[in-house]
Amino acid sequence: MNYYLTYIIVAVGLFSFSALFALFGVYAERKLSAFIQDRLGPTETGKFGSLQTFADIVKLVQKELITPAAADKLLFIMAPFIIFIAVYLGFAALPWAPGIVPSKINLGLYYIFAIISMETLGILMAGWGSNNKYSIxxxxxxxAQIISYEIPAGFAIIAVVMIAQTLNLQDIGLQQGILSSEKAKFLGFYDVSHVGGILAWNIFRAPHLIVAFVIYFIASLAESNRAPFDIPEAESELVSGFHTEYSGLRFAFIFLAEYSMMFLVSMLGVILFLGAWNTPLPNIGPVQLANWTTGAAWGIFWVATKSLTLVGIQMWIRWTLPRLRVDQLMTLCWKVLAPLAFLCMLISGVWRIWLM
Amino acid sequence: MSIVQVLFYIMAFIVIGSALFVAATKNLVRSIFMFFITLFALAGLYVLALADFVAITQVVIYVGGILVLILFAFMLSGRETLSILQQQKSKLVNVGKSPALLLATLFFVVMIYVVLKTDADNLIWVKQSITNKTAIKPNDLVTDNIGINLMTRYLLPFEAISVLLMIALVGAAHLSRKEVKE
Known part of the structure; x- marks a missing residue:
């Protein structure tokens, strides 16, 4: 019975983590956008405006839940929860540190890929349920955007899987550091099994994965509907897209899903390409930096730091680049990213056979 | 009853109930969303049968691909067309439906026959694989097994399917292309 208790505790822990992260993420985003646009951002609530998002949440909880008269009530009410649950379920397979993973499934990567595609369904549900032209x-x-960008993202992921030879995220993480049981080669030539650190990360074990990582990162921006791929929300033309009609707590759930998704795709990118929970510091002769900075607590620290850095870059890009037009979006996906991702997959196969 | 059995019955109930709803409801969009629940519960049943790879593939292909495409077709067709579709005669049995009804009844009979004929607890091939120790256990890697079999034993069907899909893709691209008028 203790078994099930642990499961519940882990699930509640992950939920509170994603909620806390959304609170922090919104604040960080507002401060970052203010910095980029040479403003101050929130300053009044709390020190440096740090209580601003708590105040926002309190406001959202108090608000009336408005359901449009012509909406399909059931679909309209269920959509935000489906969107959030789709993202939240994805966290179940992400490893945090050596030996610490909520669910040890050997198909972890594939599972996350499947679960993320559920979010599309929730979004379509919200759009149809609202009975509003902008929402639809x-x-x-x-x-359209998520389905299209799943293809380059999928092939970039397959490029990694061909190098790693496993779909188990914990194993993929394990291979990229000093705890690995197989040989790790920097650029395919130098044996760095006992040096570890940044040299054993996937993007340096096989340098074409740097291209794959960039493809994955661009596609992940599109999958979480972030600028420059935010045409589904496009404030200036569609009001706010599929969540125009939502208010109060339901809107909060959609928001929560967006920020959780940002963290989820960043963490997945970190696990696949940037060494998962492994330290970036290599062993240099007698200075065993990698040995000193590997462990459960260090693992959580590194994976969180790397993921938060990627989230930061996502925010930076959002406030720097203008929005793409629909045709530019599709051109980028099908004519640039998809062929490049295919090429990466091909190189991965050759690399695995000849150089590893 | 063990927890596995309880889970099985819950999921089987969800599958059948939601499938009935899909077939019976008049609200077409809701029936599509209900179909999503059917597929998801079915994926759960696959997991119980130790076919986790099949379960996830089902979610990827049906939920992520086919359901979304069906919804796409719906949203492009507009409410007026849909409301005409929904005003069909509601009688379960009428002359126009007799071929469908016949097929459905025959298929149902076949299914009942299969259920009654199969002695699911004493299947020969299951017993054989248990005595030969080739049965899959909960901790075995099913994915590797599928991959190796696809590339060796079932290579020809696999390639045939891929050619078929390729033909379908080329055909779809041809149909959707605008004719160049001179």
Whole structure:
């Protein structure tokens, strides 16, 4: 019975983590956008405006839950929860440190890929349920975009899987550091099994994975509907796309899902390409930096730091680049990213056979 | 009853109940979303049968691909067309439906026959694989097994399917292309 208790504790822990992260993420985003646009951002609530998002949440909880009269009530009410649950379920397979993973499934990567595709369905549900032209347009744009960008993302991921030879995220993480049981080669030539650190990360074990990582990162921006791929929400043309009609707590759930998704895709990128929970510090002769900075607590620290850095870059890109047009979006996906991702997959196969 | 059995019955109930709803409801969009629940519960049943790879593939292909495409077709067709579709005659039995009804009844009979004929607890091939120790255990790697078999024993069907899909893709691209008028 203790078994089930642990499961519940882990699930509640992950939920509170994603909620806390959303609170922190919104604040960070507002401060970062303020910095980029040469403003101050929130300053009044708490020291440096740090209580601003708590105040926002309190405001959202108090708000009335408005359901449009012509909406499909059931779909309208269920959509935000489906969107959030789709993202939240994805966290179950992500490893945090050596030996610490909520669910040890050997198909972890594939599972996350499947679960993320459920989010599209929730978005379409929200768009249709709202019975609003803007919402439907936003939902359709979102679905088209997510389906298209799943292809380059999928092939970039397959490029990693061909190098790693496993779908188990914990194993993929394990291979990229000093705890690995097989040989890790920097650029395919130098044996760095006992040096570890940044040299054993996937992007340096096989340098074409740097291209794959960039493809994955761009596609992950599109899958979480972030600028410059935010045409589903496009404030200036569609009001706010599929969540125009939502208010109060339901809107909060959609927001929570967006920020959780940002963290989820960043963490997945870190695990696949940037060494998972492994330290970036290599062993240099007698200075055993990698040995000193590997462990359960260090693992959580490194994976969180790397993921938060990627989230930061996502925010930076959002406030720097203008939005892409629909045709530019599709051109980028099908004519640039997809062929490049295919090429990466091909190189991965050759690399695995000849150099590893 | 063990927890596995309880889970099995819960999921089987969800599958059948939601499938009935899909077939019976008049609200077409809701029936599609209900179909999503059917597929998800079915994926759960696959997991119980130790076919986790099949379960996830089912979610990827049906939920992530086919359901979304069906919804796409819906949203592009507009409410007026849909409301005409929904105003069909509601009688379960009428003359126009007799071929469908016949097929459904025959298929149902076949299914009942299969259920009654199969002695699911004493299947010969299951017993054989248990005595030969080739049965899959909960901790075995099913994915590797599928991959190796696809590339060796079932290579020809696998390639045939891929050619078929390729033909379908080329056909779809041809149909959707605009004719160049001179």
């Amino acid at each position: 347009l936003g939902a359709m744009r979102s679905a």
